[in-house]
Amino acid sequence: MGLGMKGWGLASRAENTPEKTRRFPSWWVQIIITLHVISFPCRSFALDGMVVLTVEAVAFDMPGDGGGSIGLRWDGLLEETAEARYQIFLSDRAEGEFHLVVTFPAKTHYEKDRPAPWWLMRAQRPHTHFFQVSAYAEAALVDGTEYFLKVVALAGKTRIESPVLSATPQANWFHWAKLNNFLFMLAFSAGVLFSIRYARTNPNIFLRRIPGIDAVEEAVGRATEMGRPILYLTGSGELTGSGDASNLSTIAATVILGEVAKRAAVYGTEIKVPHRSAIVMAISQEIVREAYLTAGRPDAYSEDINFFIAADQFAYTAAVDGIMLRERPAANFFIGYYFAESLLLAETGVSTGAIQIAGTDAEHQLPFFITSCDYTLIGEELYAASAYLSRDPALVGTLRGQDLGKGFLLVGLVLGVLLITVGVLFGLPIFETAFQVFHDFR
Amino acid sequence: MLFWQRTLPVLITFVFGIALVLQYYVPHPASENFLQEISVWNQIIAGFAIVLGVGSLLSTHYLKIKHQESGWGYSGVLFVSMFVMFGAGLWAEGKAEGTVFGWLYDYVLVALQGTMFSLLAFFVASAAYRAFRARTLEATILLSAAVIVMAGRVPLGEYLLPGIGQISDWIMNVPNTAAQRGLLIGVSLGGIAISVKIIFGIERAYLGGRQDDSA
Numbered sequence: 001m002g003l004g005m006k007g008w009g010l011a012s013r014a015e016n017t018p019e020k021t022r023r024f025p026s027w028w029v030q031i032i033i034t035l036h037v038i039s040f041p042c043r044s045f046a047l048d049g050m051v052v053l054t055v056e057a058v059a060f061d062m063p064g065d066g067g068g069s070i071g072l073r074w075d076g077l078l079e080e081t082a083e084a085r086y087q088i089f090l091s092d093r094a095e096g097e098f099h100l101v102v103t104f105p106a107k108t109h110y111e112k113d114r115p116a117p118w119w120l121m122r123a124q125r126p127h128t129h130f131f132q133v134s135a136y137a138e139a140a141l142v143d144g145t146e147y148f149l150k151v152v153a154l155a156g157k158t159r160i161e162s163p164v165l166s167a168t169p170q171a172n173w174f175h176w177a178k179l180n181n182f183l184f185m186l187a188f189s190a191g192v193l194f195s196i197r198y199a200r201t202n203p204n205i206f207l208r209r210i211p212g213i214d215a216v217e218e219a220v221g222r223a224t225e226m227g228r229p230i231l232y233l234t235g236s237g238e239l240t241g242s243g244d245a246s247n248l249s250t251i252a253a254t255v256i257l258g259e260v261a262k263r264a265a266v267y268g269t270e271i272k273v274p275h276r277s278a279i280v281m282a283i284s285q286e287i288v289r290e291a292y293l294t295a296g297r298p299d300a301y302s303e304d305i306n307f308f309i310a311a312d313q314f315a316y317t318a319a320v321d322g323i324m325l326r327e328r329p330a331a332n333f334f335i336g337y338y339f340a341e342s343l344l345l346a347e348t349g350v351s352t353g354a355i356q357i358a359g360t361d362a363e364h365q366l367p368f369f370i371t372s373c374d375y376t377l378i379g380e381e382l383y384a385a386s387a388y389l390s391r392d393p394a395l396v397g398t399l400r401g402q403d404l405g406k407g408f409l410l411v412g413l414v415l416g417v418l419l420i421t422v423g424v425l426f427g428l429p430i431f432e433t434a435f436q437v438f439h440d441f442r
Numbered sequence: 443m444l445f446w447q448r449t450l451p452v453l454i455t456f457v458f459g460i461a462l463v464l465q466y467y468v469p470h471p472a473s474e475n476f477l478q479e480i481s482v483w484n485q486i487i488a489g490f491a492i493v494l495g496v497g498s499l500l501s502t503h504y505l506k507i508k509h510q511e512s513g514w515g516y517s518g519v520l521f522v523s524m525f526v527m528f529g530a531g532l533w534a535e536g537k538a539e540g541t542v543f544g545w546l547y548d549y550v551l552v553a554l555q556g557t558m559f560s561l562l563a564f565f566v567a568s569a570a571y572r573a574f575r576a577r578t579l580e581a582t583i584l585l586s587a588a589v590i591v592m593a594g595r596v597p598l599g600e601y602l603l604p605g606i607g608q609i610s611d612w613i614m615n616v617p618n619t620a621a622q623r624g625l626l627i628g629v630s631l632g633g634i635a636i637s638v639k640i641i642f643g644i645e646r647a648y649l650g651g652r653q654d655d656s657a
Contacts, residue, residue: 066469171470178467185463185634192638238488248633251640255647278495279488283648307502308495312551314558326513340562347565361629363622371573379625380632386647394644398635405631 059149059165062132063120064178067143067171069134073111074151074162076127081106084155086129090136091148094164098150099137106153117177117436141169177441192401199397207396212357212375213388219331219355220263228330229270231323232257233345234284235336235360236313238277249361250280252382253336256359258287259389260333261305265295273306274323276316281306317341321348334358334373335382338365346372359385412438452643459641587613 057074072088084106089098111121111130133149134141141147147169151162199205223230234257237250257273264271273288275281284306292301309319321344324332332349334342334356342358342365349356350372358369359377369376377385380402387395416435423431462480465473503517527546534541576582593599594610639645 064469066471066474171472173468173470175467175469182467188631188634189638192635193642196639196644248636251648252636255645258647275495278491278493278498281498282491282494286649287647304502304505306498308498310499311492311495312555314555318554318558322513322516340559343565343569344558344561347569361625361632363625363629366625368569371569380628383632383636386645395639398639398644401638402628402631402635405634406628409627409631 057151057162057165059147059167061167061170061172064172064174064176068141068169069132070141070147070149070167070169072131072133072149072151072165074129075125076106076110076129081155084153086131087152087154088131088133089150089152090133092136092145094148094166098148101133101135102131104131106155115441117180117439117441118433119179120176143169143171145169180437181440188401188405191404192398195399195401195404196394196397199393199400203393203396205393205396205400207384207388207399210377210381210384210388212359212377212381213385215355215357215375216260216389217263219333219357220260220267220269222355223264223330224267224269226330228328229272230260230264230331230333231320231327231329231354232260232271232273232333233320233335234273234275234277234280235334235338236276236316236341237280237337238311239279239283249335249337249382250277252386253359254280254283254287255386256333256335256382256389257284258291259386261288261291262295265292265297265300268297268300271305272323272327272329274309274316274320275306276309276311276313278308278311281308313339313341317344320345324348324352324354328352329354332356334360334369335377335385336360337362338369343368343372349373448646448649451649452646456641456643459637463637463641 057072059070059072062069062071082105085103086106086109087103088101090101091098109129109131110126111128112126114121114130133147136147145168146166148164148166150164153160220230234253235250237247237253239247239250261271263269271288273281273284275284285303288305289298289301292298310316323329324345325348329352332345332354334345334349335358338345338360339362342360342362346356346358346369356373357375357377358373359382360366360369361379361382363379366376366378370378384399384402387399416438419431420435423429458480461476465477499520503520505511506514506517507521527543530541530543530546534543536543538544538547570588574581574585574588576585590606591610591613593603594607599610600607636645640648
């Protein structure tokens with residue numbers, strides 16, 4: 001280990017700045033350390049409290065981060081005793097003054113323990129240490145500023161310093177740990193687009209029956225026969241943020257609304273769509289207007305079909321429950337994203353004897369809907385509904401793309417479970433490492 | 443006209459859709475700033491949209507009163523409540539503590555919300571009664587699992603049937619988690635697929651237009 005220690009210096013205990021460090025010519029250091037290593041067994045190092053660092057310490061800008069941090073990597077000691085520890089010093093000038101960043105026991109902070117994917121790790125050596133520095137004198141590191149660092153090994157009365165290393169933190173434009181996620185996203189998106197193209201040339205794709213969607217026709221027909229309105233709720237999604245989990249199900253709810261409204265327009269059945277979100281209401285107005293136009297009944301369209309109630313969860317619930325009890329709609333649709341109001345709405349609907357169809361990807365509300373509604377679209381069935389109702393080849397093709405993705409994940413899951421189990425049984429960590437491609441690194 | 447109604451919205455959706463997808467993979471501060479800027483724009487749009495919402499609300503209830511439809515008295519209550527709350531808010535200059543506005547919020551609105559929420563307990567009981575009637579094999583399995591989980595979550599259950607807590611934990615951690623993850627995989631893939639359709643303009647129903655084959 002000591003054979004490659006070019007650039008390392010030995011220093012007295014109290015000195016830790018570069019100018020105070022007494023430098024030896026690199027070949028001198030090599031000879032001394034080589035003699036040390038050859039002439040003393042490892043146990044002697046431990047007994048003497050002697051600590052030796054190798055030359056391979058490097059400081060570098062952390063790859064794939066938003067800036068403001070520097071990584072430090074160095075090979076471990078020949079023998080890491082219980083009292084041995086490392087210190088990391090940092091300065092914004094090569095000549096110092098160096099600030100102590102951290103002190104930690106020598107048997108900690110190994111690179112192999114760092115949660116990073118294999119495609120970002122160099123060949124792992126069990127004794128390589130790693131530390132990430134992201135603050136200087138209690139302030140965050142500034143991107144574009146060169147910082148100077150050194151590692152100090154302490155064991156007993158011995159202190160050995162690395163040479164002064166430098167690195168400049170930079171903000172990066174790609175999070176390399178998310179490379180697997182990015183590639184899967186691209187592959188799956190390409191698969192979906194390819195499936196759409198395929199579906200346009202081969203429109204007769206088999207779609208399994210989804211009872212909940214088949215029941216839409218039945219529900220509209222029932223409302224028509226009874227001369228009562230249809231109540232359609234688009235859920236509690238607000239379409240107000242890119243990170244909002246309710247966005248997609250709310251969009252799916254508005255798309256299905258178009259198909260339901262088309263059928264209601266054809267049969268001349270009244271439809272009521274109360275909203276919690278004014279944005280969703282505005283979108284739904286456009287969709288319903290278009291549905292009535294498509295059905296050839298623009299005269300039957302009214303702006304009052306969609307109406308706003310309240311953004312407050314329980315005010316909205318109370319108002320919708322009131323509509324159910326007063327107007328007794330023959331069919332209730334609960335499509336979209338729901339919270340605690342799901343059961344309050346669905347149970348009130350049960351008490352009025354309406355046929356009820358629900359569809360949500362809010363997994364915590366699904367049991368309530370399954371219990372209280374006649375039909376429930378579970379999770380992804382909600383997204384499939386618009387394709388199923390319209391039979392548009394472009395939309396049907398996406399279902400095929402989803403199935404391809406699910407097939408791939410299914411094979412990956414089964415293979416992964418088998419291979420990782422074999423790896424654990426026979427001590428082969430390679431499988432676990434390989435299957436990091438399915439891990440979501442953040 | 444078609445450009446403003448169809449092409450431009452699809453173009454905006456495409457550009458911002460791709461940008462927000464890439465944002466997830468870009469750690470640079472510029473990416474974070476972009477996301478924050480989008481959030482601010484979302485809030486601004488939501489602020490304007492509330493005008494639409496209140497307009498719709500007033501219009502609906504005004505027509506109900508005008509035509510004296512069934513239950514029009516409730517619409518009157520809505521108008522009175524809305525203007526009292528609005529007036530109290532203006533009078534209190536938006537402050538809640540020690541004002542009529544705060545009092546109305548704490549002792550009327552919160553109480554009404556609590557009342558609605560408390561109804562959930564009764565509805566859970568009635569829904570559970572229907573779901574747990576052991577008329578089929580599936581309902582019987584559901585009933586058995588529910589009894590074990592409920593018994594395993596209370597001290598009395600563990601006292602009467604030692605070890606039931608572990609069985610309860612197993613049901614929650616293994617079959618329940620597996621089912622939830624299965625659901626999540628389907629939802630995630632469906633979510634990506636619908637996003638791809640929207641970003642590439644294949645799904646345009648949300649714009650209020652018919653699908654066409656030009657995508």
